[in-house]
Amino acid sequence: MKRTLLIIGFVLFLGVVYMVTAPLVDMLATCNSLANFVVVAWFPAIDAWYYSAETEAMYDKLWWFWFHLINGDPELGS
Secondary structure, X not given: OHHHHHHHHHHHHHHHHHHHHXXXXXXXXOOOHHHHHHHHHHHHHHHHHHXXXXXXXXXXXXXXXXXXXXXXXXXXXX
């Protein structure tokens, strides 16, 4: 039951993230100066952060925690 609720919660979370980011992406696709500034100036910085070694290590730790939380792990108390 706990696993099912976690999976449902995660899917709902992804849906909310999509509903929030989709209009922002559409807004950035319009040709105004603010959108062009954000795309040109910020996206490379975000990509550099996202693909950095520290970020990959952070995501590895989050994935490990999520996987063991769902599957049950004595270390996590589940």
